[in-house]
Amino acid sequence: MVKNNSKKSLFKCEVVHTLSGRIRLKCFGFEYLKDKLNEIEEKLNSIVYFNDVSISYITNNILLFYDPKLIDSEEIIETVEAVVASYSIEIHKAVKEQKDGLDRSKKALEYQPLGDKIKKIGVTAATIAYYGIRKKKGLPVEQLLNTKSVLDKFTTVPALVSLGLSRDILKNGVVSLIKDKRANEDTLTTTAIVTSLFIGGDISALTTILLSDIAELLTSYTMNRTRKAIRDMLDVGDQYVWKKSEDGQINKVNINKINKDDIIVVHSGEKISVDGEVVLGEGVVDQSSITGEFMPILRIKGQNVFAGTILKSGTLTIRATKVGDETAVSRIVNLVEEASNNKAQMQIYADKFASQLLPLNFSLAALVYIATKDVKRALNMLVIDYACGARLSTAAALSASIHTAAKNGVLVKGGNFIESLSESDTLILDKTGTLTEGRPKIMSIITAEDVTEQELIEIASAAEETSTHPLAKAVMSKLYRSGWKVPEHGEALVHAGFGVETIVGSKTVVVGSKKIIKKHDIEISSEIEKQVDKLLERGDSLIYVAHGDKLLGVLGVQDTLRDNMKKSINRLRSGGIDDIILLTGDVEQQAEIMTRKMSLDSFKADLLPEDKAESVLQLQSTGSKVIMVGDGINDAPALAYADVGIAIGATRTDIAVEAADITINSDDPLLIPQVINLSQKTMDVVKQNFATTIGVNTVGLFLGAIGVLPVFGCSLLHNLSTIAVVLNSTRLMFYRFERR
Template identity: 50%
Template sequence: MQKNQNLLSCQIIHRLRGRIRIKSKALKFISQSLKVEIEKQLLQVKYIKTAEITLITGTILIYFEDISLSDQNLISLLQNTLNAHIIEICSNEKKFSNSKYVIERKLQEESPREIIQKIVATGSLLAYNIFKSKNSIALTGLRKFFNYNTLSTIGLAMPVIKNGFMSLVKNKRPNADTLSSTAIISSILLGKEGTALTIMMLEEIAELLTVYTMKKTRGAIKDMLSVGENFVWKEISEDNVIRVPIEEIQKNDIIVVQTGEKISVDGKILKGEALIDQSSITGEYMPVKKAIGENVFAGTIIKNGNISILAEKVGDDRTVSRIIKLVEDANSNKADIQNYADTFSAQLIPLNFILAGIVYTATKNIPKAMSMLVIDYSCGIRLSTAVAFSAAINTAAKNGVLVKGSNFIEELAKAETVIFDKTGTITEGKPKVQSIEVFSDISENEMIALAAAAEEQSSHPLAIAIMNEIKDRGLEIPKHGKLKTIVSRGVETKVGKGKTASLIRVGSKKFMLENDINLNLSYDTERGVISRGEIGIYVSKDSELIGIIGVSDPPRENIKKAINRLRNHGVDDIVLLTGDLRQQAETIASRMSLDRYESELLPEDKAKNILKFQSTGSNVIMIGDGVNDAPALSYANVGVALGSTRTDIAMEAADITITQDDPLLVPGVIGLSKKTVKTIKENFAMVIGLNTFALVLGATGILPPIYASVLHNSTTIFVVGNSLKLLKYDLNSK
């Protein structure tokens, strides 16, 4: 969905006591039924007397009783009401935007093989024409048109002719194919099939390069979005399981998944139970136990166990097809520069016909007039953007970065403010033991082993950090009794037997104080733990404090280097927004040299902060985990999900998904976006310069139509070739 902050922006037209008229772009894109619904919702507000929307002007007139209401109160009320229908409003706006552009053939519907076949057929017929022109007598009358050569030329040109005609009928305006088909038909009428075939073949070569780029992009995205195994075990009966390709699995089939395998469907567990790594959905690195009746998702991995799953979503209902279509949907996700190119090129097409008419009127020379039709800006300008963005999306996909549309590439290039979430984005999201302080006469290893005895059966991330430390040190956990968990405080257990057994408590400072544990020895250590942004885990033995374990979530590898590279790309405001405590946020912000931070935020608070930045004119990029930060990702100009988030939920939340745990890809894709915009500007200059030169030569008669076509189509090939350089762009370059 396109960003809605501009769509929902409001302007007060006039205001009197108890009356206000507000203008909003969104009001122009609501249906009659939605108009009635919105008016009805507003009338339910106790202080509103009447509300009347005018669709043509995109305004609403509101009469209200409470004269103490501020303008912002009324605007916020309207925006909140419209926001509830934003999907329908955005959809209507897209339909309107689509109607402004000419109908062009969808090149992605043709394969490179089909276009190569057309080039071979056109080239063969062109070679025949060259040979025939030297060894034949000119045909006259109807035989001039009804012969194998002419009919074959018309047959090969039919897709172009048909699309050019349909644009005139449906859109009431010409497109690039209208110009080409006019030049082709004119050449045929003049008996110059060779000229027509030359025009066609050069255009087909340009199309081949474009389609090749699009095909590579689709392939790269498919490879990246693979969310399961190529083959799965399908249950035929209680005692019969067969291995089949994933494509053959239908809804309501039963598949069997075992330890170490990736789940390939969304569904419900019918039999068994398993420990499943769902980090691709929830961002939690700890595996979750799933049993009969619970839902599982494609892309998650079974760490331990065997289950039978009733398939509920398979094939195209999952991620791949929907996302590929979204990437290719040029009208839904076009960049501003691409919309400008399409609009500009569409406006220039009638100019060619006008120039052709002027040249013919002045010279009465049909070949000179035809040169005006053969040379057009439209094709080159359109491909200047389309191929460049397609190549950029392809390069990103090959590096594990999914970009949903070309508009987000342009937005990245304009980035001024980058906002990071903390947990799982700047940090790994996996707490680790960073410091250990012992207050007794036991060793460090003995103290942490006693702590592990109490935490052994806990699934809390801090407990996992202690258990991982035990594994890293190769220590043995002492035998212990049953564990007792005190919610939001800690855990306790007895270590040893009989009268020599000791009561071990592990938990928060409050847990210790509630059990009368003396903390006098820990004050200096506590201050050190806090200053480092660590979480202090207190460990006691009977009534004595024996140690403090400092645990923190360490920064991702290369995150500092990534932030430095962002600054090199012109990002001058890097902000941390997190739900963590102030001290932890301050520590990370200081270590990463961030410009500022906000802590202890709820998801909606992050979204409000982003709107605040945007209100000052900043172009905001939000980098989060793609799920927990969904509101913030949605409100940002570009939402980037960093990490292994390959599921439907993450794809919906973010505009760009980086499937690798490599923060250097963030500045990498921003660098790619800047290179893409620079390439497009180079293409514009090339197309306008060379085609203007060709038009002048064609109008003066210096350049015959066939050479005008060669020059024009060579320009198109040049810009496509220039755009294809983006396929070689290195995202790891500084």
């Protein structure tokens, strides 16, 4: 049996041939996993269903012998695809490197220190200012060509400065033509510099270098800001830990001195600095920075904890299983840095257009000179440049778009993200802090007979007043907003993972889960049970409140949706987004309820940050153009790997902002569809500009070739067309965001 499939996902395998007990699969991802094939083969051979597994390095096929009584072909395909998918990040890196064709010399240019770039810009600007002012009014180009030798044009002070400052760009541009047989961004810059010097425009050459260096400076600045945010995140609370020695002594030591299998002790309110296993004690841990789950969870002996999380209450003794760069929080940082390094610097439409049509000018100049022996007509072919008008008009459109977005509180880090945004068809949403506000509120109050809401909240606040638990904050927020007061009470006793108790008057107050109510033998009436079931169905977290031996009532708490989020999702669908997916570290029940409530297409729950990033890569492997919207540290890897990452919210983390391509400075989700609409409008304007540039300059080339237009006329026509498309681009500055 032979099976063909035209859509070749890198995580999919196709059946090449199958017999009973034997199957051969074609796995497209193997092409990018040459150094991992032995490892994959060993993993599959260790599975009991398979008698023998072998992978061909040449054909990227895998041959499996199996027991048909234990497993069928569909299960085999699923098993192999799951193994391939576990290498999604490695595949992603290899694909990006192949697609980009970015060599080491180009990367070295990108990572020059900021100080070096600033010095280059200073030298270039000073040279332009000094020699540009002193330079006499230039002669017409045709006279200039006849009055100055080539050597003279390339040995002026501005020309020598141009060649010296651009030596790396010149080298990389030439290497790309020789090695890759294609022009790249540096080839275009090299051509502009050399052409300017050839016609005596040494100041023009310096101006080209200045603009190129400014663009590199902005890129480097953004990357340095990302690294700074990463360092700041790792430095907070991670310098020292309490290490327990073999004789039971506890000493404060530097985190760098902690090794695998060392025992550390973490107290209430402290940050956990290693990944490890709890060996003693119990405590409530806030894992929102890693998993995104807004509710702290109980951790007891035998369970795992992550570096970067906070122990809200209790004391934990932890055996370190991963330290330093191996911890979950460090893996997040590494993922962000890798994605930033490998993310393609997408060529905008003008660069693609210019790289394809740049040889046309030189070819036409040569043909015209051969046909007419007229240097002026040949020069017309170089004066009228498609690339110049296209690049300038496109830059104007993108700049106007970024300006308009900024006026409306949306920071776009580059024009390439405008293009990517306009092409996207899939949107991924984080839950906590993105779909929701990340601040739980009391949404329902169930009271027993003869108990008022005020009495219920005040009694609950007596126990919760000193707690930092999110549910406690919801209770206190309700109390303060209602203008009520906390009654006098005794010291609060925390039962980690269950609740809190204190004394009001002469009676014990118990506030917490149903378990702590049962533990105190407090009866729950059938009427309250019925109402509680309704709250559970809609996804509320419950707080039971008892005073003495009487249950006063139950509070239903929810992490409320952002205002206008539903409206935003509807607008996204009408704007061309086909799939809207929820990825969250929260539990499956909460994710399912949210997906149903917001009419999303699908969800994945209980995800760690690297799981979110892997989900993004899997979607991209099927051809989807992915937008990721998030707000937290746990979203940073997915934001970095997505085609466009959007950080939203006034409370978003610095690392999420630095990893994202677009930052929305407010909590208004309606800005998401609005910035997508703006991107689509922008690319429409870019296409209009392209059509104008091609049309007008083609006419100019034709008229210049037949001698109707002189060099000055061709130059004037070319520049007028550029002015026209720039004016067309400025219309985007008046684009209005609609937020109703």
